[in-house]
Amino acid sequence: MMNQNPLLEPFIHAPFSKIKPEHFKPAIEEAILMAKKEIEKITSSTEPATFSNTLEELEFAGETLDRITSIFFNLNSAETNDQIQQLAQEISPILTDFKNDLIQDPELFERVKTVYDQKDELGLTVEQDTLLDKKYRMFTRNGTNLDAEGKQQLRQLDKKLAALSLKFGENVLAETNRYELHIVNEEELDGLPPGAKSAARMLAKEKNKEGWIFNLHYPSYIPFMKYAKNRKLRKEMAIAFGAKGFHNDHLDNQQNVLEIVNLRYQKAKLLGYPTYAHFKLEERMAETPEKVNSFMEELLHKAKPAAQYEFKELEEFAQNLDNIEKLQKWDAAYYSEKLKQDRFDLDDEQLKPYFELNNVINGVFTIAGKLYGLKFKEVFDVDTYHPEVKTYLVTDEDGKEISLFYADFHPREGKRGGAWMTSYKSQFRRNDLDERPHISIVCNFTKPTEEEPSLLTFNEVTTLFHEFGHALHGMLANTIYPSISGTNVFWDFVELPSQVLENWCYEKEALELFATHYETGEVIPEDLIQKIKDSSTFHEGMATLRQLSFGMLDMSWHSEDPSNITDVKEHEEKAFEQTQLYPEVKENCMSTSFSHIFQGGYAAGYYSYKWAEVLDADTFEYFSEKGIFDRDTARKFRDTILSQGGTEHPLTLYKRFRGKEAAPEALLRRAGLLPKK
Known part of the structure; x- marks a missing residue:
């Protein structure tokens, strides 16, 4: 029976249909x-x-285990069902046990330590040195030095946490899937654009x-929160959204x-950390909670006055427009959109016809081609889930395979919310072969x-x-070892390639591609591009405060x-005190x-979105100085950042690219929180 298991037979692509x-x-x-x-x-050697x-x-x-588990856990995120969820509960402790067996193996650690103790005499390459450090820390950070009782305790903690x-x-x-707002009276749809109504009709x-x-x-x-005039229904939706997992x-x-x-x-205490x-920040650019809190405090100091001013302005706008006495959370998107339209004569409905999904996909491919010489050809003989x-x-430009790329764009009941990049196979080099990666992005876009x-x-x-920026980090990987390839970098560095690519969305030279x-094939008019650019810092103070509030909650x-x-709830309210509007x-x-920190790996790391910003x-200012499609700058970014994975400390890689450390001024300037140059 075992030889009939498709996961245990050799495969190039994940054999989903089998x-x-x-x-x-x-x-x-x-x-x-x-x-x-x-x-x-x-x-035993x-x-x-x-x-x-x-x-x-x-x-x-x-290596076989890694490929099988990547398929399983990716499916559990993107196409799950009751059976897969039940299996996840069974498989997770088995994997935790295996990991702990590995990390707590004294003979294995002794051999790693022997090599580590003589590392200075071995003439290792930079990448080999990084791998040795990483493997050694993998043991010391995971209980190798604990006594038998401590090791057993750690096993139990890890199992329970998983x-x-x-x-x-x-x-x-389950909470996301179980709620629905069913409307039969068309008057209650007042304000909603035709696309949102059609999608809702299709759902019904x-x-x-x-x-x-x-x-x-x-x-x-x-769209409902942004456009529905019916305040009572916006309130119902907002409360349902904000009450997920909070119904006793x-x-x-x-x-x-x-x-x-x-x-x-x-x-953390068991392993000797306060x-x-x-524990987490020891392997981050930020290094300590003190440094993270100080970074967030500095941004809070710069952003809060702007946020308070924006909020007061929004309150006055809602009061004048609809006599709203007290602005509530369910009013935020609605009146922000109205004010944005009023100020910039711009709304999503004007823009959406210019952003048909296939055109945007082709656009991001074209931009990757202009920057990095990549070509994308849709293939139909690869199995999908x-x-x-x-x-x-x-x-690449010579026809050499760089990567296989999967893209999954629309919401389904079996798919968790949000958007993410992942991989089904890492890049690495072994036995004179450069094994190329299989990269995937998963989104929940308008159907x-x-x-x-x-x-x-x-x-x-x-x-x-954003997600395609992560994908490029994975696709362009060029390292020997899989555990330090692609996006296997410090967590507060991983968002740089994703966030920097977002900048091209605001540039005329890119948008016109x-x-x-x-319907008409007309290129987006220049006045709309200018409005996108002008409105890019709209309510940036409030947006920054919101991100900081999540980071502060995480650290609390x-x-x-x-x-x-x-x-x-009480703890959360205290954490939000400084950022509440x-x-x-x-x-x-x-x-x-808050799936990012309780399911998705961002625990003690949510600050990294702002850190990477x-x-x-700073990176995009450099591109802008040289030209946003300057091939030399792009080549430098690819060779010093995108291809290098975690082969060196990210600060070393960044300074090699930029010639200096990044300063917050570029971010504050872009956000309109500092006078522009």
């Missing part, structure tokens, strides 16, 4: 046995430990209902949040309707560019002892659906 959920567990168990044999070969027979062998051990994180995510997805038809259905997935939720029922996440932060704290943030997934072969194709909001356009009207959970926190909504709680603003 895989059944029941294949995963036996395949993972078999791949663990294979990995254990590879590890045993290292530890009678040869003295060397970089080659220990570190390199360890790096490539478990299960709780999965449960948290399942609850958020899919559920065999009359009228219109809106839900909490972004392509449905955002079987999908409630309050206890999960408290358990996760306490277990993380216990893990808090979980200290859903009919909507598109696949592309990526080559096509019966009347029109998928027309993106400008925010969706920047999201596509792809922003054409889906992870940079102190959480054992005395008993009320999630709108009145608090008692029915809502951010933490119970400093890098990206």
Whole structure:
């Protein structure tokens, strides 16, 4: 039976159509046995430990397991169901056990330590030195130096954390899927653009209902909050969105949040760190919680006066327009959009016809071609996990394969919210072969309707560019070792390639390549481009404050002892005190659906979005000085940043590219929070 498991037969691309959920567990168990044999070969060697027979062998051990688990966990995010979610709960502790067996293997650590202790005499390359440091820290940061009791304790903590994180995510997805606003009276749709109405009509038809259905997935939720005149219904939607995981029922996440932060704290203490943030930040550019908090305080100091001014202006605008006595959270998007239209004569509905999804995809491909010489050809012989997934072969100017690229754009019940980049196969070089990566982006964009194709909001356009920036980081990887290839970099550096690419969305030279009207073919008019540019810093103070509030909430959970926190909502309100503009909504709680930090790996790391913005603003100023399609600058960015992965400390890589450290002034200048040059 085992040889009939498609996951255990050799494959180039993930064999999605052959895989059944029941294949995963036996395949993972078999791949663990294979990995254990590879590890045993290292530890039972009678040869003295060397970089080659220990570190390199360890790096490539478990390659089959890595590929199978990447397929499984990517499916659990992008195309899950009850069976896969149940399997995730079963498989996760098995993988945690294997990881801990590996990390707590004294013979393996002894061989790694032997090589580490003589590293200065070995004449290692920079990449080899980085790999050795990384592997050595993998052991010391994960309990190798603990006694037997401590090691057992760590195992239990890791198992519980893995299960709780999965449960948290399942609850958020279930909460997102279970709410719907069903409207039968067309008057209640007043203000909504035709595209939003059509999408809602289609949702209702899919559920065999009359009228219109809106839900909490972004392509449905955002237009409703931005355009629906009915304040009562906006309030209902906003409260439903903000109350995910906060209903004191079987999908409630309050206890999960408290358990996760306490277990993380216990893990950090067990490993000798003051808090979980200290543990995480040891392997970040920011290094310490103090540095992160100081960075956020500095930005808060610059952004808060602007945010307060913008908020007061918005309050006055809503009062004058509709006699709104007290601006509430469910008024934010609606009146911001109205004020933006009033000030710039611009709204998403004017822009959307110029951003048909396929045109935007071709646009980002064209830009990647102009910058890095890449070519993208859609291919139809690669297996996918859903009919909507598109696949592309990526080559360079000489026709050499660079990557396989998967793209999945629209919301589904089995797909978690948001947008992300991931991979099904890492890039690495071994036995004279350059193994090229298989990269994927997953988004939740506006679906096509019966009347029109998928027309993106400008925010969706920047999201596509953002995720594609991550994808380029993965595609252009050019390293020897998979664990330091592509996006395997410090977490507060990983957002630089993604955020910097967003800048091209605001540039005339770039927009004219792809922003054409889906019906007439007319290139986006110059006056609209100018309005996009002019409005790019609209409410930037409030936007910065919002990002900082999330970063501060994250640090409040992870940079102190959480054992005395008993009320999630109360704790959250305290964390938001410095950044709060709108009145608090008692029915809502951010933490119970804050998937970035409780499921997605951003714990003690949400600040990195703003940290990377400093890098990206500084980088784009450099591009702007030379020309946004200057090939020499692009080549330099590719060769010093995109291709290098985590082979060196990110500060070293950045200084090699830029010639200096990044200063916050470029970001503040771009955000309109400093006088422009």
